[in-house]
């Protein structure tokens with residue numbers, strides 16, 4: 001980045017020299033990453049490298065302490081914002097809401113979660129004036145529209161949240177929530193366990209449907225296979241709390257061929273010098 005014409009140069013989402021710890025253990029050791037509108041970034045790396053930690057820190061999980069560095073969204077420091085504010089301003093984290101709420105239907109849960117955020121956004125946009133709040137009827141219309149876009153069955157909305165949900169259905173719920181919130185920057189942590197082919201397809205179809213020229217995405221995944229369905233513009237490899245290599249989709253293919261060990265050897269060489 002160069003020049004003093006900041007407005008032109010300001011990235012949409014920028015992580016700079018981020019250090020974070022949990023229970024006094026430093027996990028993130030200087031992460032740098034820029035995501036702009038319309039870009040899909042994949043963050044890969046071996047288990048325990050700090051990928052999920054990064055997602056939690058972006059979400060504002062209070063268990064993690066940021067000791068150095070910054071995360072900026074459109075030039076503003078998001079570390080000053082509560083998790084709610086982050087959602088309101090257009091960040092989406094797949095796991096920012098509780099995952100098990102007995103006796104609450106999918107539709108009711110989404111109505112509460114989504115109308116809160118959207119109403120707060122409307123109030124902000126109205127700048128203290130009369131904000132147009134979303135009515136239950138408008139919400140139902142919006143939900144039908146998004147479910148059609150994502151080719152989801154209407155019956156899904158009446159299911160109880162996470163009660164007997166398969167891996168694929170949990171992912172479907174997350175993707176629907178994301179569609180309803182219309183984020184500008186989405187972070188999806190593809191947990192490494194229990195991802196069947198159904199869940200993989202839900203995530204990839206959702207991401208492909210919801211990505212667009214205004215939206216930035218960060219897909220966190222341990223496995224290369226998700227990238228058989230989604231073509232990222234950039235691939236980053238995280239090891240030991242840092243991004244050690246960035247490139248295009250070819251980096252993911254190299255990873256598939258050589259595994260993390262091949263990259264680890266290269267990383268060890270470069271960090272020893």
Ligand SMILES: Nc1ncnc2c1ncn2[C@@H]1O[C@H](COP(=O)(O)OP(=O)(O)O)[C@@H](O)[C@H]1O
Nearest residue numbers: 022023025027046047048049050051052053054
């Ligand atoms: N409460 C904790 N105290 C100390 N270390 C932790 C704690 N929670 C997680 N870690 C460590 O943080 C590291 C990064 O974990 P994580 O971000 O989940 O990695 P990834 O998502 O890449 O598999 C791991 O080595 C893990 O053992």
Ligand SMILES: [Mg+2]
Nearest residue numbers: 051052191192
């Ligand atoms: Mg993880």
